[in-house]
Amino acid sequence: DTAVSQTPKYLVTQMGNDKSIKCEQNLGHDTMYWYKQDSKKFLKIMFSYNNKELIINETVPNRFSPKSPDKAHLNLHINSLELGDSAVYFCASSQDIRDIQYFGAGTRLSVL
Amino acid sequence: KQEVTQIPAALSVPEGENLVLNCSFTDSAIYNLQWFRQDPGKGLTSLLLIQSSQREQTSGRLNASLDKSSGRSTLYIAASQPGDSATYLCAVKFLGPAGKSTFGDGTTLTVKP
Numbered sequence: 001d002t003a004v005s006q007t008p009k010y011l012v013t014q015m016g017n018d019k020s021i022k023c024e025q026n027l028g029h030d031t032m033y034w035y036k037q038d039s040k041k042f043l044k045i046m047f048s049y050n051n052k053e054l055i056i057n058e059t060v061p062n063r064f065s066p067k068s069p070d071k072a073h074l075n076l077h078i079n080s081l082e083l084g085d086s087a088v089y090f091c092a093s094s095q096d097i098r099d100i101q102y103f104g105a106g107t108r109l110s111v112l
Numbered sequence: 113k114q115e116v117t118q119i120p121a122a123l124s125v126p127e128g129e130n131l132v133l134n135c136s137f138t139d140s141a142i143y144n145l146q147w148f149r150q151d152p153g154k155g156l157t158s159l160l161l162i163q164s165s166q167r168e169q170t171s172g173r174l175n176a177s178l179d180k181s182s183g184r185s186t187l188y189i190a191a192s193q194p195g196d197s198a199t200y201l202c203a204v205k206f207l208g209p210a211g212k213s214t215f216g217d218g219t220t221l222t223v224k225p
Contacts (some may be wrong), residue, residue: 033213043201043215055210090155097211098143098151098163101203103156 003027006091006104008073013081014112021076021107031055032074033092033101034066043090049074051095081111114139114206118216121141125192126224133187133219135202143205147176147187150199159187159200175214192223 004025011017025032033056034046047066048056054066063079076086091104115138123132145164148156158189160169162185168177175188189196199218205207205211 038219041199042217045213048212049211056212058212092156098205100158100161101146102158102211103148103157 004091004102004104006107008107009105010108010110012110012112013048015081015083017081018077018079021091021109023074023076023104025072025091025093027095027102028072029092029093029095029102030071031097031099032068032071032080033093033094034074034076035088035090035103036097037106039087040082047074047076048097050075055079055097058108077108080083081089081109083111086111098100104108114204114212114214116202116214116216117206118200118219120210120219122220122222123216124222124224127192127194129192129223130188130190131192131221133189133200133202133221135162135185135187135204135216137185137194137204137214138202139206141190141207142180143207143211144205145176145178145185146205146213146220147185148201148203152198156201189221192221194225197221197223 031050033048037043050070052068088106092101093100138206162178171191183221201218202216203213
């Protein structure tokens, strides 16, 4: 069983489109995260939710909107996609903010 | 500003060698430090987590140390194998209500047979 699963694994889309990436964890964790890894492999946090509440919101354009319908899910919706949004997006979870983070396999987004 | 730096950026060693990867951070007020491994095109695999109150953690051939006062951590890999080839990332979770993790840029390790 995959602990943290993301869908889709690959996403190719045109500029200006709106797309969503889904994340689910079956570990019973309270905290979930979204990270972005750019072409230089630098990994940076975007958002974090604890018990469905937003606790970290880095300087991310408001075209990016996370949604946590329940503790096990944290989805990422992106409006009006731009070329610079092309990256690998990783979802992660941890029991709480001090515990080990477990990562999903990533979603490779390519904006054409 | 809370920053994490990893040196070297790349390392190539022959199989069987012991090696050390370095991670430094600018603020000693941390919850924990976590070492990850990332294979090309793959996600991150957690290797070791050291809480701020701990000095080291061991798992198999891996040993991670933490010196909060000097803002440093090392990942020691004993008897390296070609299968250890990957990028190793250090993530520091700084103190604060949200416990934000900051990642280093990683060290890309190549172990030659």
